[in-house]
Amino acid sequence: MYKCSLSTKQYFYFRKKGYILFEDVLKESSQKDLSKNAASILSERNIWKKYPSFKKFCLNRNLTSFACVLANTSFLRLGFDHLFTKRKDLATLFKEEKLLSDVSSIQSLSTSVLVNLSNTSFLFTMIIEYYKDKKEDEYERELIRNEVEVELNPRSALFFDPTRIRFIFDGENDKASLYLISYSQKSSRYILCEDDPYTHDIKREGAGFGDSLRDALHPLFECKTSL
Numbered sequence: 001m002y003k004c005s006l007s008t009k010q011y012f013y014f015r016k017k018g019y020i021l022f023e024d025v026l027k028e029s030s031q032k033d034l035s036k037n038a039a040s041i042l043s044e045r046n047i048w049k050k051y052p053s054f055k056k057f058c059l060n061r062n063l064t065s066f067a068c069v070l071a072n073t074s075f076l077r078l079g080f081d082h083l084f085t086k087r088k089d090l091a092t093l094f095k096e097e098k099l100l101s102d103v104s105s106i107q108s109l110s111t112s113v114l115v116n117l118s119n120t121s122f123l124f125t126m127i128i129e130y131y132k133d134k135k136e137d138e139y140e141r142e143l144i145r146n147e148v149e150v151e152l153n154p155r156s157a158l159f160f161d162p163t164r165i166r167f168i169f170d171g172e173n174d175k176a177s178l179y180l181i182s183y184s185q186k187s188s189r190y191i192l193c194e195d196d197p198y199t200h201d202i203k204r205e206g207a208g209f210g211d212s213l214r215d216a217l218h219p220l221f222e223c224k225t226s227l
Contacts, residue, residue, distance in 0.1 A: 081179065
């Protein structure tokens with residue numbers, strides 16, 4: 001990953017919009033290394049535990065610092081990562097335009113990032129909703145819904161707020177190589193989420209619903225948040 005900096009303008013853009021796109025985040029060498037491992041993997045969650053190259057990337061100091069600054073916090077932990085090798089698998093997870101935070105058994109997701117590991121651009125629709133005061137009545141608020149077409153180019157990364165941004169992925173069976181990383185708050189807990197197809201995975205590792213996330217399974221990191 002290239003060493004990048006975040007400007008004050010970019011920070012406030014993310015806080016207002018709930019997302020920000022960065023081009024050419026990955027070095028070509030890193031892309032090739034990750035893609036080589038991805039070629040032998042089906043869509044799978046928590047691959048960082050099996051593949052050192054993915055662990056190195058999702059715990060990269062520069063990447064985690066970005067996540068901390070965007071979340072305006074000094075501490076975050078790794079909630080989970082997920083490699084998607086088919087477009088339909090994305091459509092399955094984000095069905096009915098649900099928020100990532102609503103389909104995750106990791107409570108208090110904070111900042112997520114979607115990285116394109118392939119050599120081709122990936123197109124999808126992002127839904128941004130917010131409330132705006134009505135001009136004729138300052139005590140009433142109107143729900144505004146914007147649909148934004150996104151082109152995620154090779155080696156680019158989309159940072160987004162998993163509690164605000166929704167996605168539309170069609171169900172096509174096209175190949176993909178998208179890597180999702182979701183960071184959570186320090187005090188996050190493991191909860192039952194019936195919409196999460198992986199909700200029992202952490203239980204198999206010895207955790208129970210309601211437990212605080214353990215550092216061994218969800219590494220905690222500290223970053224400076226000054227711009």
